Amino acid sequence: MAENAALRALRLLDLVPYVHRNPGISIKGLANHFEVSRDELIKDLNLLFMCGLPGYTPLELIDLSFEDGVVEVRDPQNLKAPRNFNESEALALRIALAALQEQTPKSHPSFPVIQSLRRKIQDSFFSDIPAHAIDFVADKEEILINTIKKAIEDEKDLEIEYLNPVRDTLTVREVTPLSLSISRTQTTLISYCHTAQGERSFHLKSIQSARSIERRPRELDSHNENQDTTMVQIQVLKRDTPFFQNLQDTLQSSMSHVDSDLYELPVYQPEWIIRSTISQPNTLILLKPEAFRNAIIERCTTALEQYAVIG
Amino acid sequence: MSSAKTERLVNLTMALLASPRFLQKSEIFRKVAGYSGSQETKERMFERDKDDLRSLGIDIEVASHDPLFEDEPGYRIKPEKFQLPIEEFTADELAVLSAALGLWTHTGLNPVATSAIRRLGHDYGNNAIYDEQSQLQILTEEALVQLSRALAIRSTVTFQYRKSGETTLETRRINPLGLSAWHGAWYVVGEDLERKDIRVFRTSRIASKIDISSKRGSYEIPADFDVRDYLIMYSRELIEITALIKKGSGHEIRNRAISVKDPENGSLVPQWDLVCYQSESEESALQEALWLSDVVVIQKPETLRARVLTALEKVVEHHG
Numbered sequence: 001m002a003e004n005a006a007l008r009a010l011r012l013l014d015l016v017p018y019v020h021r022n023p024g025i026s027i028k029g030l031a032n033h034f035e036v037s038r039d040e041l042i043k044d045l046n047l048l049f050m051c052g053l054p055g056y057t058p059l060e061l062i063d064l065s066f067e068d069g070v071v072e073v074r075d076p077q078n079l080k081a082p083r084n085f086n087e088s089e090a091l092a093l094r095i096a097l098a099a100l101q102e103q104t105p106k107s108h109p110s111f112p113v114i115q116s117l118r119r120k121i122q123d124s125f126f127s128d129i130p131a132h133a134i135d136f137v138a139d140k141e142e143i144l145i146n147t148i149k150k151a152i153e154d155e156k157d158l159e160i161e162y163l164n165p166v167r168d169t170l171t172v173r174e175v176t177p178l179s180l181s182i183s184r185t186q187t188t189l190i191s192y193c194h195t196a197q198g199e200r201s202f203h204l205k206s207i208q209s210a211r212s213i214e215r216r217p218r219e220l221d222s223h224n225e226n227q228d229t230t231m232v233q234i235q236v237l238k239r240d241t242p243f244f245q246n247l248q249d250t251l252q253s254s255m256s257h258v259d260s261d262l263y264e265l266p267v268y269q270p271e272w273i274i275r276s277t278i279s280q281p282n283t284l285i286l287l288k289p290e291a292f293r294n295a296i297i298e299r300c301t302t303a304l305e306q307y308a309v310i311g
Numbered sequence: 312m313s314s315a316k317t318e319r320l321v322n323l324t325m326a327l328l329a330s331p332r333f334l335q336k337s338e339i340f341r342k343v344a345g346y347s348g349s350q351e352t353k354e355r356m357f358e359r360d361k362d363d364l365r366s367l368g369i370d371i372e373v374a375s376h377d378p379l380f381e382d383e384p385g386y387r388i389k390p391e392k393f394q395l396p397i398e399e400f401t402a403d404e405l406a407v408l409s410a411a412l413g414l415w416t417h418t419g420l421n422p423v424a425t426s427a428i429r430r431l432g433h434d435y436g437n438n439a440i441y442d443e444q445s446q447l448q449i450l451t452e453e454a455l456v457q458l459s460r461a462l463a464i465r466s467t468v469t470f471q472y473r474k475s476g477e478t479t480l481e482t483r484r485i486n487p488l489g490l491s492a493w494h495g496a497w498y499v500v501g502e503d504l505e506r507k508d509i510r511v512f513r514t515s516r517i518a519s520k521i522d523i524s525s526k527r528g529s530y531e532i533p534a535d536f537d538v539r540d541y542l543i544m545y546s547r548e549l550i551e552i553t554a555l556i557k558k559g560s561g562h563e564i565r566n567r568a569i570s571v572k573d574p575e576n577g578s579l580v581p582q583w584d585l586v587c588y589q590s591e592s593e594e595s596a597l598q599e600a601l602w603l604s605d606v607v608v609i610q611k612p613e614t615l616r617a618r619v620l621t622a623l624e625k626v627v628e629h630h631g
Contacts (some may be wrong), residue, residue: 005313006363006611009320014430021432033429046313051321053329054342078329079392082430086368089412091463092420095455096411106566113403114411120399129462132537133489142495163562168603170562207317208566279601281625293630299629302625303604307620310555310580310608 011036012048016079017063024070024146053077091129094121103143105161105209107170136251141187144204145180148189151212152177157194161208166272170208175200176215185246192218229266232273233288236261241283243276256274274299313328316360319345323360324369328393333374333385361386365527369393385426388446397428420454454514455490455497457521462487464527467504471519472512485510486530490536500541502530511541549589552596552615556586557606563590564607585610598623 001276011034018033019025025033031041045066052061054131063075101114122131151158157176178199182188186203193200197219210301224240237242244251251263267273274295277286286292326343327334335358340346346353361371370392373384400408409431415424434456454470461468468487471480486499488509492498539545555565555574565571567588574585593615594630600609600619609616 003376005316006320007325007365008317009363010367012317012321013324014426018430020433035425043314047318048321050318052323054344056324056344078325078390082432082447083369084393084395085427088368088420088423088460091459092415092423093408093412094479095459096424097407098412100407101416110403110407113401117400117404117407117508120404125547128465129489129532130534131537132533133462133541135489135491135493135542137493139494140356163566163568165563165602167608168560170563215355216318228380249409275602277630278623278626279598281601281622281629285629296630299605300387300627303608304620304623306608307616307623310583 008044010083012044012051013079013083015044016048016064016076017082019071020065020073020076020080021082023072027066027069027071028135068271074203076105081295086235087128090121091134094129094134096134096179097121098134099138102136102138107161141204144207144210145187145209147187147212148177148180151210152179154212156212158191158210158217159213160189160202160210162306163206163208165206166269166275171195173200174213174216175202176218195221201300228290229268230270230292231267232267232286232292234263234265235285235287236283237264237285238283242282243280243283270295315345319343319356320360320363324364324388327386327388328369328390330387333372333387335383335385337383341387367616389429397431399478414560419453420459452497452514454499454517454521457491457523458487458497458499460516461521461523462499464531465532466527467524467529468501469522469524470517472520473516475513475516483510483512485512488536491538491542493542493544494511496563498538498542499540509541549593550589550593550596550612551587551610553585553587554600555580555583555608555610556603558582560586560606561586561603564603583608593618 015030015034019030026043026199027038031038035039036044041141045064048062048064050061052147054060060077061076062073062079064071064073066072086282092264101111104111105220108126115213120258134150148158159172159174161170161172163169173195175189175194175195177191180187181190186205189202191200191202191209192198194216212276235274238244247265251265253263265273273286274292277284277296278300286296313334320345323339326339333434334342336354339357340353346356348356354400365371369388371388373386375382375384398403410426412424412428412431415421458468465486467484469482469484472483473480484504485499486504487499487501489500490497491500499512500509501512502508503510550570554564560581564586568586569589572585572587574580574583590599593612596609596615597618600615601622604623605617609619
């Protein structure tokens with residue numbers, strides 16, 4: 001389809017400020033940037049020679065040159081700044097910025113830039129479409145699954161930012177993704193963790209971000225996660241709770257009769273059973289070991305003091 | 312292609328942009344190069360030129376030359392609307408703008424985005440702040456492209472729509488008011504002109520080409536319009552919580568914080584932030600506050616704070 005005069009005029013209006021901001025750009029480079037042929041560009045530049053402000057004396061015309069294959073604008077008249085975004089461009093930009101913000105982890109240096117840009121674009125330029133008319137909430141788990149599957153397919157590693165809910169820590173790890181384990185309640189990434197030098201599992205809901213990086217070999221003296229466990233004895237006060245339902249297969253009854261509410265449970269992370277006990281006072285009492293009971297009392301006492309002193 | 316018309320359009324734009332006041336048609340015909348022939352010819356040329364520039368998104372304002380008298384209307388282009396205040400953007404912001412527009416690369420909005428990127432003069436190709444592979448799936452819906460075009464110029468749209476669980480199609484004519492993406496699906500909220508009510512449409516259920524009316528600016532969107540007010544996924548009530556959270560901890564809560572501030576008595580608690588966040592229920596907020604009891608001190612609501620204290624005392628009692 002032939003280009004119409006209006007579209008060409010728009011290109012000419014864009015050419016002037018662009019060359020003004022990129023003095024000495026080559027004709028070839030300029031033609032590439034505006035996706036036109038060299039001949040078309042030269043026709044455009046020749047036409048711009050004739051354009052300017054009313055009066056149309058040499059002082060009022062756009063003053064440009066394109067000798068020796070380079071282009072320069074000596075006087076852009078009133079076309080110094082690039083043309084503003086039109087309504088369609090502004091809306092496309094707002095949707096894309098909303099999508100980009102959803103995709104970018106809060107800890108990424110670009111996140112505050114995106115946030116401030118969204119405000120700036122909304123406040124300064126386009127007010128006909130209110131700020132809350134555009135909304136974007138991504139399916140982050142699906143995005144992660146796609147990223148992980150692609151890394152496995154392309155034989156890449158991943159850099160993940162992982163929030164460990166038990167330790168309440170945020171860590172950045174480099175992992176070799178091995179597989180995805182999908183259960184009814186959660187999806188887990190099974191991987192070799194270069195940071196921990198061993199196989200590790202990461203719940204997707206706790207992965208804050210993932211980006212693919214070049215694969216590196218596993219460390220020779222890799223070892224598996226420390227499998228040391230502590231056997232704890234607990235009293236389950238309520239059975240119709242997620243805690244009991246999820247651990248049914250692991251809990252071992254302490255007593256011979258099945259109706260007993262006393263159980264033994266192998267625990268890999270003491271912090272997990274301490275937090276679980278404190279957060280479910282109507283479900284669970286930890287009976288043994290004594291050291292864990294003391295840790296629970298100490299944590300609760302400290303918390304109560306914090307409420308009394310600062311809160 | 313007419314070079315004369317292109318030249319006239321550039322000259323007209325520059326003249327309207329340069330004028331501090333509204334220029335009457337007679338002045339335009341006298342001063343701007345390219346207008347020739349009979350009065351009727353010049354009038355027709357100007358009307359077409361004006362329409363062409365407006366269709367390309369250039370805002371030509373019309374007003375009376377003298378507001379006290381109803382004389383011939385005048386025209387001008389405000390520099391602050393026409394020019395992108397590029398100096399107000401940092402280099403980082405320009406890179407992010409380009410990256411955002413680059414998300415449209417493989418979609419029907421690519422020409423729109425490319426034109427904007429070209430003016431920014433940045434290359435988004437090397438910007439690694441987004442994962443193109445995963446994000447593009449969300450933005451490639453053709454219906455989204457058409458609806459965003461219509462929303463941008465406030466034009467009525469008509470399409471065939473299949474309601475959930477039904478096999479028949481209905482013709483719907485709506486004024487789009489807002490767009491929302493929710494977990495991979497797009498929704499348009501619009502004023503349904505037949506039902507005279509605001510309705511929500513899932514774009515994947517639009518079963519025809521979307522016809523966009525050629526009339527621009529045919530409706531206005533209320534300034535306080537919020538697309539979430541009409542979407543069922545936002546209808547559940549959330550409770551708002553204020554808590555002191557130790558700096559460098561409570562990451563899960565901080566991730567969904569509405570605000571993070573220094574506490575009023577900051578000098579007494581320098582190691583803590585005052586964080587406002589939402590929770591689905593007081594029950595889940597209680598469990599979370601107890602889980603993080605070493606780093607979270609609930610301030611409000613009072614009922615939640617009281618329940619946390621009771622629970623902590625109960626745990627001490629159980630284990631003492």
